[in-house]
Amino acid sequence: MTTATDTANTLAAQQASGSSAQPAAAARKAPLPDITDQPAGRAEKALVALFVAVPLMALVAAIPLAWGWGLDWRGAVIAVAFYYVSGLGISMGFHRYFTHSSFKAKTGFRIALAIAGSLAIEGPVLTWVADHRRHHKYSDREGDPHSPWRFGNDWGALTKGLIWAHVGWMFDGNKTSKQKFCPDLLADKKVSRISQLFPLWVAISLLGPALIGGLWSWSWQGALTAFFWASLVRIAFLHHITWSINSICHTFGKEDFEVRDKSRNVNWLAILSFGESWHNLHHADPTCARHGALKGQIDIAARLIWLAEKLGWVYDVRWPDASRLDAKKSTARQLGSMTRRAAVG
Numbered sequence: 001m002t003t004a005t006d007t008a009n010t011l012a013a014q015q016a017s018g019s020s021a022q023p024a025a026a027a028r029k030a031p032l033p034d035i036t037d038q039p040a041g042r043a044e045k046a047l048v049a050l051f052v053a054v055p056l057m058a059l060v061a062a063i064p065l066a067w068g069w070g071l072d073w074r075g076a077v078i079a080v081a082f083y084y085v086s087g088l089g090i091s092m093g094f095h096r097y098f099t100h101s102s103f104k105a106k107t108g109f110r111i112a113l114a115i116a117g118s119l120a121i122e123g124p125v126l127t128w129v130a131d132h133r134r135h136h137k138y139s140d141r142e143g144d145p146h147s148p149w150r151f152g153n154d155w156g157a158l159t160k161g162l163i164w165a166h167v168g169w170m171f172d173g174n175k176t177s178k179q180k181f182c183p184d185l186l187a188d189k190k191v192s193r194i195s196q197l198f199p200l201w202v203a204i205s206l207l208g209p210a211l212i213g214g215l216w217s218w219s220w221q222g223a224l225t226a227f228f229w230a231s232l233v234r235i236a237f238l239h240h241i242t243w244s245i246n247s248i249c250h251t252f253g254k255e256d257f258e259v260r261d262k263s264r265n266v267n268w269l270a271i272l273s274f275g276e277s278w279h280n281l282h283h284a285d286p287t288c289a290r291h292g293a294l295k296g297q298i299d300i301a302a303r304l305i306w307l308a309e310k311l312g313w314v315y316d317v318r319w320p321d322a323s324r325l326d327a328k329k330s331t332a333r334q335l336g337s338m339t340r341r342a343a344v345g
């Protein structure tokens, strides 16, 4: 006979198993709060607004400008180069390496990844990692910093939620606790220092292209066009691609793997996001180094991790594991290359 005590015991056991992933120390002490007690001030929010609005205006202006004047081939080369360095810094560095430890890296490469990701101007590495780990902990439930499902699931609520997940959440005063979500990186002197030096990386990201463009073409015109295209337009474009992972990839797309949240695989964003838009696999198996794990899914960041592994810059890479992923797979499509399969015989 099932009694109320049995039910209570089962519930207690479920709660205990849910919290068993927490470190032993956290169980002994009172858990740290998710949010710091110092909310972001007006000046900080104004800075975020500046970095959201100015590059976006440049992106909008770029479309008519591109027809007439302004984009020379040097500017285009510098823009693509900065897009790759900063975008891969986010995908390989901030996300797959610092947040999820999908691989281990030699010190020089670790530092390069932290600096490259900082050039994307998506916040200092420690802030980015803390927010993103909180996103995975709550993923489309209360406590997720940027779920598009926050306001409900009718069309009105979802439209509002998409705007929230894309940019709105950054203006929420609540700041994720770094002590709670990234104590490993706080304890790392080199990475903490790179995080504190964020204003320097912002300056380099904004002015570096102008300097290169000016010296390369030996003209003020070259400096100015490089600043417009390779700083402003490039930053805005990468921002909106990254933010689309939070908004679009938690709303539209395919559920190739079973997950408890709303993360989805979105193929048309795969190349521009360096493979980040295979977000459904990522939530199904967060530490996996290749997000586009199915055959034919292009994942540029995974290919470059593979190359870095061959060069000896990274090691202990967590490549897709067939025995784990096959159990979660809800499509007939096969897993692709780089997958570890159990040896036959």
Ligand SMILES: [Zn+2]
Binding pocket: 095, 099, 100, 132, 136, 282, 286
């Ligand atoms: Zn993640």
Ligand SMILES: [Zn+2]
Binding pocket: 135, 245, 246, 250, 263, 279, 283
């Ligand atoms: Zn997500």
